Amino acid sequence: MTADSFYGEVLADHNLHPLHKHELECATHCCKGLNPTCGDNIELNLDIRGGVITDGSFTGIGCAVSQASADIMLELIIGKTPDEAKHIAALFRKMIAGEASDEEIDELEEAGALQSISKMPARVKCALLSWNTLEKLIDEK
Ligand code: ZN
DSSP: OOHHHHHHHHHHHHHHSOSSBSOOTTOSEEEEEEETTTTEEEEEEEEEETTEEEEEEEEEEOOHHHHHHHHHHHHHHTTSOHHHHHHHHHHHHHHHTTOOOHHHHHHTGGGGGGGGGGGOGGGHHHHHHHHHHHHHHHHHO
16 A cells, blocks of 8 residues: 555544544543634543543544544553653654654554655644644643
8 A cells, every 4th residue: 555545544534433533521631722724623632640641532623634633643642641642742743844764653653644744734734733732731731
């Protein structure tokens, strides 16, 4: 499979069957994120207990890239500590800037499918929206 078809497949899969798009009543933290350039609007909910992100979800509306990116991000950060989540967010940002090494992209697991965004300037803000919201939530916690 080429990188581009993998990108399309992952995007479609997370939009048709999001794993983490739902309300989360037990959430200890929530934060809204907005990308006015595209109209993406998400709310991120995290349940942080005992220093670990034990659960998380998002709600909202937006383009395929912003929605898939949020779903993939939650898949990666649930079960991690806030510091580990910030490390993953920093790697993701580096990848989108086109500056990550192959090892770093491997560390991003499925999020690595979004690496072609680094060549699509118009989509960068969409891909980063959930990650920006995550960093804001953790810093304000
Ligand atoms: Zn968007």
